[in-house]
Structures are given as C-alpha cells and as structure tokens.
Amino acid sequence: MRIAIVGSGALGLFYGAKLAKAGHDVRFLLRRDYEVIMAKGLTVHSVEGDFHLDKVQGFRSPAEIGVVELVVVGLKTFANDRFGELITPLVGQETLILTLQNGLGNEELLAELFGAERILGGVAYLCSNRGEPGVIHHLSQGRIAIGNYSSRDPRRVEPIAEVFRTAGVDCRVVADLVRVRWEKLVWNIPFNGICALAQKPVDALLNHNRTRQLILQMMVEVIVAANAQGLSEDIDTALAEQMVVFSRSLGPYKPSMQIDREEGRPLELAFIFGNPLRLAAAKGVVMPRVEELYALLELGEKSGENF
Amino acid sequence: MRIAIVGSGALGLFYGAKLAKAGHDVRFLLRRDYEVIMAKGLTVHSVEGDFHLDKVQGFRSPAEIGVVELVVVGLKTFANDRFGELITPLVGQETLILTLQNGLGNEELLAELFGAERILGGVAYLCSNRGEPGVIHHLSQGRIAIGNYSSRDPRRVEPIAEVFRTAGVDCRVVADLVRVRWEKLVWNIPFNGICALAQKPVDALLNHNRTRQLILQMMVEVIVAANAQGLSEDIDTALAEQMVVFSRSLGPYKPSMQIDREEGRPLELAFIFGNPLRLAAAKGVVMPRVEELYALLELGEKSGENF
Numbered sequence: 001m002r003i004a005i006v007g008s009g010a011l012g013l014f015y016g017a018k019l020a021k022a023g024h025d026v027r028f029l030l031r032r033d034y035e036v037i038m039a040k041g042l043t044v045h046s047v048e049g050d051f052h053l054d055k056v057q058g059f060r061s062p063a064e065i066g067v068v069e070l071v072v073v074g075l076k077t078f079a080n081d082r083f084g085e086l087i088t089p090l091v092g093q094e095t096l097i098l099t100l101q102n103g104l105g106n107e108e109l110l111a112e113l114f115g116a117e118r119i120l121g122g123v124a125y126l127c128s129n130r131g132e133p134g135v136i137h138h139l140s141q142g143r144i145a146i147g148n149y150s151s152r153d154p155r156r157v158e159p160i161a162e163v164f165r166t167a168g169v170d171c172r173v174v175a176d177l178v179r180v181r182w183e184k185l186v187w188n189i190p191f192n193g194i195c196a197l198a199q200k201p202v203d204a205l206l207n208h209n210r211t212r213q214l215i216l217q218m219m220v221e222v223i224v225a226a227n228a229q230g231l232s233e234d235i236d237t238a239l240a241e242q243m244v245v246f247s248r249s250l251g252p253y254k255p256s257m258q259i260d261r262e263e264g265r266p267l268e269l270a271f272i273f274g275n276p277l278r279l280a281a282a283k284g285v286v287m288p289r290v291e292e293l294y295a296l297l298e299l300g301e302k303s304g305e306n307f
Numbered sequence: 308m309r310i311a312i313v314g315s316g317a318l319g320l321f322y323g324a325k326l327a328k329a330g331h332d333v334r335f336l337l338r339r340d341y342e343v344i345m346a347k348g349l350t351v352h353s354v355e356g357d358f359h360l361d362k363v364q365g366f367r368s369p370a371e372i373g374v375v376e377l378v379v380v381g382l383k384t385f386a387n388d389r390f391g392e393l394i395t396p397l398v399g400q401e402t403l404i405l406t407l408q409n410g411l412g413n414e415e416l417l418a419e420l421f422g423a424e425r426i427l428g429g430v431a432y433l434c435s436n437r438g439e440p441g442v443i444h445h446l447s448q449g450r451i452a453i454g455n456y457s458s459r460d461p462r463r464v465e466p467i468a469e470v471f472r473t474a475g476v477d478c479r480v481v482a483d484l485v486r487v488r489w490e491k492l493v494w495n496i497p498f499n500g501i502c503a504l505a506q507k508p509v510d511a512l513l514n515h516n517r518t519r520q521l522i523l524q525m526m527v528e529v530i531v532a533a534n535a536q537g538l539s540e541d542i543d544t545a546l547a548e549q550m551v552v553f554s555r556s557l558g559p560y561k562p563s564m565q566i567d568r569e570e571g572r573p574l575e576l577a578f579i580f581g582n583p584l585r586l587a588a589a590k591g592v593v594m595p596r597v598e599e600l601y602a603l604l605e606l607g608e609k610s611g612e613n614f
Binding site for chain 2: 194197198200204205208210211213214217288289291292293294295296298299300
C-alpha cells in the first residue's frame with residue numbers, strides 16, 4: 001500500500017518504519033532530520049526488537065510525495081492549521097486519511113477540509129521518544145485502536161487495520177471512535193499536563209501522595225465528561241485506578257507534552273484540554289481540576305500573557 | 308516599650324524599623340544580615356517616605372536580647388518548629404507575643420508553648436521586599452489588623468495597637484481574629500500559590516483570562532470554607548472580585564512565596580494551604596482548586612518526591 005506519513009515525530013516515524021519494514025511503499029514528509037535520515041536511514045530501538053531501515057523514502061514537500069492510498073497523520077495538534085497545505089497534495093479519489101494525533105477535534109478539522117467519508121481516527125498507546133536524528137526509542141506498548149469518523153461501520157476500517165497488523169502492530173477496530181479518544185484523554189490530561197507543568201516524569205507524580213490523589217480525581221472528572229457525550233457504553237470510573245496502577249510500570253517516562261515544553265515547542269493545549277472542556281461544558285459538565293491545569297499550563301506558554 | 312523582632316525578614320524589619328524610629332526599644336534577632344546592619348544601620352525605601360536608622364539593636368541569639376514586653380513574630384512559618392528555641396528566652400510574666408505571620412495555625416502553636424492568654428495575632432497587608440543587606444523596599448500598603456487569640460475581648464490588644472499607631476502604622480483592632488486571617492487567605496492562597504508555581508508576578512496572572520477566572524473561583528472556594536468556620540460575620544463573596552480589582556494596582560509585584568521559591572527557600576505550604584484545607588474538610592467543605600494548587604506546589608518542592 002502507498003502510505004504517506006505526515007508528522008514524522010516519535011509516533012509517525014515509529015509506525016512508518018514498521019509499515020516500511022513490512023514492505024509497504026511508505027513516504028515520509030521530513031523536515032529537520034531529512035539529511036540524516038536520507039544518508040543513514042532510520043533506526044528503531046524497540047522493546048519488541050531493534051531494527052534498521054537502510055533506505056527510507058523521505059520528501060521535503062507533500063507535492064513530491066504525490067497522491068497516496070493512506071495518509072497517516074502524526075502531526076502535533078498545534079500544527080493543525082497546516083492540514084490543508086500538507087495533506088491536499090496527497091489526496092486522490094480513493095485516499096483515506098487516518099489521524100493518530102492526541103486529543104479531540106482532529107477528525108472534525110480533517111473532515112471539513114477533505115470530506116468526512118474518507119476520515120479515520122485512532123489512538124496510539126505508544127511510549128516512544130526521538131533520540132539523535134534518525135533514531136527512535138520505542139519504550140513500551142505500541143497498540144493502536146482505529147475507527148471510522150463518519151459512522152460506526154467497521155468495514156472500511158478493517159483493511160487498514162490489517163495493514164498495520166501485517167506490519168506487526170497490534171491494531172484493534174473500534175466502532176465507537178469517540179469513546180476510545182476520551183478513554184485516552186483519561187490518561188493524557190493528568191499525566192501530560194502535570195508532567196509538562198512540573199517538569200517531572202510519571203514516577204515522580206505517582207510517588208507523591210497528593211499528586212497521585214489529584215490524578216485520580218482528575219481522571220474521574222474526565223470519565224464523567226466522557227460519559228455525558230452519549231458513548232456506546234459508559235467508561236467505568238474504575239478505569240482511573242487501573243490506569244494509575246498501570247502507570248507505575250512506566251517508571252521515569254516523560255509524556256510528549258513534557259518533552260514539548262523541555263524542547264521549547266508549543267503545547268497541544270487546545271486539542272487535549274480546550275476541546276474536551278468545551279465538549280464537557282456543552283453537556284453541562286464542569287471539570288474544575290482539568291480547567292485549573294489548563295489555565296496554569298497556558299499561563300506558562302510564551303504566548304500566555306496578555307490574552 | 309521593649310520589643311523583640313523574631314524573624315527579621317521584609318515584614319519584621321519593616322515594622323521593627325518603624326517602631327524603633329518612634330523611639331521604642333526594639334531588639335532585632337538577626338541572622339544573615341547581622342554584620343551589615345550593625346555596621347551600616349537599616350534603610351527603608353518607603354512609599355510613605357524613606358528613612359534610615361543609624362544605630363540598630365541587633366542580636367545573634369534570643370538569650371542576648373532577654374525578656375521583653377512584646378515579641379513580634381515575623382518568621383516564615385516553615386521555621387515554626389523553632390518557636391521554643393527562639394522565643395522562650397524573651398518571655399517573662401507580662402510578655403505578650405504577637406504573630407504577624409501568614410496562614411492559619413501560628414497562634415495555636417504559640418499558645419501550646421507559651422499559654423493562650425499572652426498570644427495576639429494579626430495580619431499585615433504589606434507589600435515589601437528585601438533589597439541588598441540592610442535595605443527594605445516598602446512598595447505599598449502596610450496596615451495591620453490585630454486581635455486577641457484566646458477571646459474576642461479587645462482590651463488587652465488596644466495598647467499594642469496604640470504602639471503601632473504612634474509609630475505611624477495604620478493598626479486596627481479586630482474582635483474576630485479568625486475572620487481576618489481567612490480574609491487574608493482569600494488573597495494569599497491564589498496569588499502566593501500561582502505566582503510561586505508559575506514564577507510570574509501578580510500582573511501576569513491578571514492579564515491571562517483563564518488564570519484570572521481561576522483566581523476568582525479559588526477565592527470563592529476560600530470564602531465558602533471561611534464562612535463554614537463560624538465567623539462573627541460571613542465574608543461576602545463579592546470580596547473576590549474586589550480583591551482582583553485591587554490587585555491590578557500591584558503591577559508586577561512578587562508575593563513572598565514566589566520570592567521564597569526564586570531564592571530556593573522552602574514554601575509556607577503547611578500554614579497557607581495545609582491547615583486551611585484541613586479546617587475546611589473538618590466542616591465538610593471541599594476546595595478542589597486549592598487542593599490542586601497545594602499538590603502541584605508540594606510536588607515542586609525539593610522534598611516533594613517519595614512522600
């Protein structure tokens with residue numbers, strides 16, 4: 001399958017490398033690491049076994065990539081205003097677009113630009129970081145859950161799931177994409193937010209009693225907001241405790257938002273905090289703890305003064 | 308009047324200097340600035356007019372100071388475990404102890420050690436910072452409100468208030484000390500907390516919409532908790548809006564907790580956050596936003612891991 005990777009960060013490079021290794025025609029839109037990757041290829045240090053791709057199809061512009069069958073979007077959401085420019089040249093009659101970005105509202109934006117019927121969405125349960133240029137560290141997990149944006153019909157999604165599975169990625173098809181997006185936010189909102197704000201990794205948060213309590217309470221706020229959205233099935237509030245227990249296994253893991261702040265990038269606040277808060281409020285649900293974290297994170301942004 | 312100043316920071320030095328200038332026998336317990344102040348005296352740059360004291364009675368230990376009529380306590384509350392050591396040598400039969408410290412629980416500790424009947428408490432509405440050694444910057448305000456700890460009888464407090472007034476300090480006697488303490492927390496909890504956490508001054512918080520909203524909501528949480536304590540008169544929730552409007556006049560003011568963090572000192576978390584939260588919970592009042600700020604501040608402390 002001809003696949004374009006738009007947003008070649010820790011996520012896009014990882015799944016793109018897996019798909020390329022499995023023999024797919026994978027075309028990476030590259031920016032800062034173009035030279036290194038074209039010269040030296042791509043190395044994945046993975047808990048599932050290291051591998052190296054000698055030859056990588058990298059491109060500097062979407063026009064050079066041309067039309068593909070599948071666009072995998074792994075862009076940071078603060079760059080979503082570039083969807084039109086970056087994706088339009090890749091889209092033909094039959095092209096599907098799969099966003100694996102974080103937060104809520106990505107599919108909606110893509111649907112406005114390219115039509116709802118070609119949009120798939122998914123969440124990636126992936127712990128990966130970039131190392132030196134051309135190197136990805138895959139620390140744990142890696143499974144994805146994908147679904148149709150415009151309907152709960154799984155038929156068009158199944159072949160795409162199969163593409164990932166043959167590349168060694170555990171890929172589940174879900175009927176209710178909105179539900180898995182919220183489910184992931186139950187983790188992302190407290191951990192991405194607090195790790196970024198405090199500049200401390202996951203285990204530091206869990207080792208501090210008050211912060212661990214805060215995380216649990218914040219997770220319950222997100223679950224209550226999620227369940228107000230009319231999901232196919234309610235999210236059990238017990239998920240909060242399960243996620244905290246699971247997160248112990250991550251050790252000193254730095255979530256992406258913490259790394260974004262360390263490296264001076266903008267934070268994905270609008271899609272991970274702003275849109276969920278807006279959707280919760282629309283259903284009459286207040287999330288005071290999430291709202292506070294959003295305010296404090298935004299206050300810390302360079303652009304956070306005088307607005 | 309013979310007065311000892313214990314805790315010669317921005318607050319203790321300011322009021323001590325005013326009292327000494329008025330002719331009182333003021334004895335400062337000094338630590339880091341002892342040499343400079345003994346050699347050069349004390350300079351107060353004040354919005355009410357600058358002044359300089361050539362000769363200052365500074366001491367390195369409370370035993371050298373000896374018994375006084377009034378002890379003014381301006382210690383940072385994280386040093387309250389030193390009350391016994393620092394204050395005992397100053398206390399005779401008739402000695403009164405006035406704490407102008409922040410937060411809740413200071414009078415209780417002093418009463419346990421020295422007897423409730425000699426304890427006065429007060430809050431200082433003072434914007435002052437230390438400059439170079441021996442220099443205090445008095446930026447705005449300066450009034451204090453003091454009251455009896457063990458009863459609402461103002462008679463023993465009145466002469467002490469008069470001492471401050473003759474020294475040019477606007478000093479009000481209040482019957483309900485608990486009420487003014489909570490009233491001050493309405494400001495201290497959000498502004499000290501958020502300025503310290505974000506390392507941004509008062510005007511940066513007020514210029515950011517979400518943070519300004521958060522401050523108002525947090526102030527209402529504190530007012531509700533205060534009114535659950537059985538005050539002589541409820542605190543009007545309109546105080547929140549009034550305080551935000553007033554705070555605009557402070558400009559880029561850094562509250563003491565922000566300076567404590569900048570300078571690597573511990574933060575006054577137990578007395579400004581912990582005790583109010585405990586007293587609120589005892590009356591069945593939850594303050595989710597205050598609780599979150601407390602957790603995030605404590606997480607940031609050097610001692611904030613693994614407990």
